[in-house]
Amino acid sequence: MNAKIDESAFPYKDLIVNTCVLSLVLSRDSRVEQANGEFYNVAQVSEEKFEKGFLTSLLADQEDWHKLVGSLKDDGDVCNHTVKLFKPNGSPVYLNCNAGLRNGLIYVIALDVTSDHEQFKTLKKVNDTVSLGGWTYNPELDVAHWTDVIFDILDIPEKIPVSRDTIWDFIAPGSVDFFNQTLDNFYLQQQSYDVVVEVRTFKGAKKWVRVTAQPEIRHDQVVFVYGTMQDITVRHEQALELEETKANMDLALRAINSGYFTHDLVTDKVFYSDAFRDHMLLPDDLPEEVFRQFIHPEDRVEAVAQHLKELNNDSQYYVNAYRLRNGAGQYKHFEVHGFKVLDNDCNPIKLVGNLIDVEDKYRITQLQDKHNYYMRTLLDNTFVRSFMLDKDWRVMGMDARSLEHFMEKLGYNPILKKTSFTELLSDHDGLKVNIIKRTLDSGNDYRKEIKLDSFTSQETSYDAMCKPVLNYERLVDGYVFYLFDLTEQKNVQEQLEDYRDQLTHVNQYKSELINKIGHEIKTPLHGLLQSSKLLLEGKVTDQEKDLLVKAQKESADRLTNTVDNIINSTSNLEKFKHVSTTIHFNKLIEDSIITIKTTADNKGLDLRFDNFNEDVYVKADLLCLQQTVNNLLRNAVKFTHQGYIHVNALTVGNNLKLVIRDTGIGIPEFKIQKILRPFEQASEGLTREFEGLGLGLSFVAKYLPLIDGNIDISSEVGQGTTVSLSIPLVYNLVD
Known part of the structure; x- marks a missing residue:
């Protein structure tokens, strides 16, 4: 049972004087008869100077205020309205007012909503800029609200009424099942979703939109939904991949990944990939001292010296080379290319890299003069963009081209500062990389084409090959990202498509021209042949002969016109x-x-x-x-x-x-x-x-x-x- 308030004992005066509520009593002509201190504080006017002043002198829209006052009736309903006034320094103030008329006086209770109003304007401007619309849905009332941006995205005219089901009707057939499953999981698991679906707008245009939703839960039920919709068509549309290039890159990656290894310099433990041990017929347990016995005796001392030299230089890269014996006793030339992982004092604590089979291509004696060239070729050509991250996603190494880009952009070396990889990316790229991270954290490789805008001035397509780095317990200890630039391949694909369209157009024009010419020449030629035959037989009268000669002339004129029209057709030939x-x-x-x-x-x-x-x-x-x-x-x-x-x-x-x-x-x-x-x-x-x-x-x-x-x-x-x-x-x- 609710307790009834004793109005005689309620502290109305304390409420008006000591809270953030603005209270005013006005005459019918808007003269301020009484006002509490909060009004003078918000309006920033002196109580002494403004005493008995007119409220309208502060308002931005006096006509709007007069309409409000004119609508008030003595002892009638209270009216709610938001008014805008200016402080003496010119800054605006927005007041949400409740006004009522009693005994010829206007009583006003107001709240300062300037902050809310400015935030709303800023949010609306941001949403319009990034084409991001908001929406809400009340499942119990089955009522949905949509911002204007969503209407713009879907090309919906202003006067057409829409409901929640009407909006979802714009989803393209190919995305309907996926989106329906997303909605079912949303209400079943009561977790937010972030999906990309294809839509067909009111005008029939094809677009791709990103739809997000956040549930509000009460008593294990979704009672309200907040969501957004963003037009991402430009970013989503992609051309078909060049399969031959994909195959070549697959071969290159398989060749490189065959010798993947990690070397913990603190414990001196080395881990080699299963594929490499199987390829070389090496034992499963292969400590560093045992592995050195597989290096050719003539190369062993130089390889160890090169190893120590690489550890002590200032470069983030590691390069070595030697002949390695497999389990069958055969030697092959290998090059070692990798990254050095540094501690807080910039000392190397781990090596991560690949042993690359370079038999018949390189020789050990060339290593001292060419190892920098090989490293640059590997990182700047084979892997257009390459990144080495620790398990906390801090950058431990990257290719020289990317390092130069980020040093110019950030003003410092992100490797030495161990900058988080996500800090180097745009917000849009960060969302994509989070999806990749979930795949890598599960111990799986990630291989797909993606578009990123963090490395160049415009969005670029890459073939992304990402792998988790596993420690001895087979747990994720870091990440490797290799990104192949597909720009040139896509340009070639687009050119091939253009050439194909041009050939189709020329072939169609040729067929139409031949068909028309054949039809136009056939009739006059038939007339010439028939009239000539009759004339040659000599079985015609003089009158008939004149008619036949006239017919021949008409047929000849028609042939002349046909040839003339063929000349006209040359205006359609691009080579003319x-x-x-x-x-x-x-x-x-x-x-x-x-x-x-x-x-x-x-x-x-x-x-x-x-x-x-x-x-x-x-x-x-x-x-x-x-x-x-x-x-x-x-x-x-x-x-x-x-x-x-x-x-x-x-x-x-x-x-x-x-x-x-x-x-x-x-x-x-x-x-x-x-x-x-x-x-x-x-x-x-x-x-x-x-x-x-x-x-x-x-x-x-x-x-x-x-x-x-x-x-x-x-x-x-x-x-x-x-x-x-x-x-x-x-x-x-x-x-």
Whole structure:
């Protein structure tokens, strides 16, 4: 049973005076009648100077405050509102106010929420910058809330209502089962999750998002969920690996890993990999003194001297070489390459490395002069990035290229300071390496392609080969990271894809051209053959002979048009070379008019031609420009049955303009853009009144941009067509 508060004994005055609550009593015109000390403290105004002052003099938005005051009713409900005021120094203050009207006075209780407001603004700005959205879910009420960033990621319009199930509907089919299993485990195990799934946005775009969720548990039940969603598409998308390169690297790694070893310099114990002992037929128990007996007698003294020299120099690397006898009594040349593990005083306490079989490649006498070269080749070429870490993930060694990068970035040597490996990485790379660490801590190797951005100015793809270093008890005692740069291989892959697409496009174009040419040539050739056969037989009348001769001419014209269109098609060939010269356009257009005049006269058309009033020159390929003008004039004659064709040549500013108007059949508006493509005609698919390849206008449309020209077509079906050609003028006539 709840105890009832004795209002007469409740310390209201102490509550108002001695807490962080701001209390004010205002008149209807917002004059401050009374205020507690917290108000003056937060507003940073003097109580003496501000006595009976107006609250509105401090507010950032007076109109908003007047609306609040206007909404208050005497003895009515209390209104809640957040207001912004300015301190004398100009800094803003945000107050969450409860206001009520009693007996003509306004009573205000407020809390300073400036810190919360600034944190919210900062968080929103950060989320917008990294495309990170937040969401919450109440399982009991089945109510979810999503920030605007998530709507932006999924391209969801503002007015479309969404629920929890609606959002998950955007998950791509290939990720649905995985995500459903993640949700089941989340509620069953009551542990947070961090997964990457593929989604299809509202607009149908493919994206990859990272989704996280953190449960709030009460009485062994998930009562609330906090989560985030981040667009990671750019980072996630990867090209296919080059299998041949992968295989080569696998062979190199197998060769190197065959002689993996660790040498504890404090206890003088040596551990060799099982693969190396099996390969060399060596016994399982192989202390350092016993191992030295397997070194060739001629090399033993020099090998020991080199061993001591490497331990005492300042380099972090270790190099040695000698001939080693296997269990069958045969000697092979080996090189030893590895890292030295240093203690706090920079003294070596352990060696970690590989014995590499270099029989038939190197000789012992070359070691003194070339061991630095071999080490640099191993670390800077075979392993583009290589790192040696202790069991606490502190850096014990790395390749020279990476060391130079981090020394420039950090200003100190991370090996000497034993810097944590994760401190060298970006936050994004750190998350990936944590996944690798879990695999290595279980005693397993890690081999996958990953993208990292900590070593270069941009994200780079690597083939990562990571191994745990085991001690004598077979427990993890350190880690080795080898990262192969895949940039060049991926560039080659992308180039191959581009070449394949280009070949496919050219092959498709060739097939279309051959099919069209075959169809267009077959009909006129058949007409020529039939008419020639009848004429040769001599069994025709004079009237029939005239008709056959006329038919032969028509077939020959059609063949000529076909060949002409083949020339037009060259504008689609990437290897076609255009020779640019200065052309007297007056002469060119006059020659073109002559070629169509006879045909126009035979059709009874009124051909009008208005040439320039002055000499006009342009820069173009003569053959291509002549073909362009001829195509436009022939189309005008071809598709005009009666009326006129008016050709007007003039200059407009720094351009010549050729306008060709006809009273032909016209072109439907929706067909105008279509006929500018290869093999299209305005009549195709309808009546196909005129045969032809449809390449003429395509040639014009493709060639003109090469000389900074353009074409404009306006037409009305049954009324005619107007074609306007524009080309820049040339004033300097010297080629």
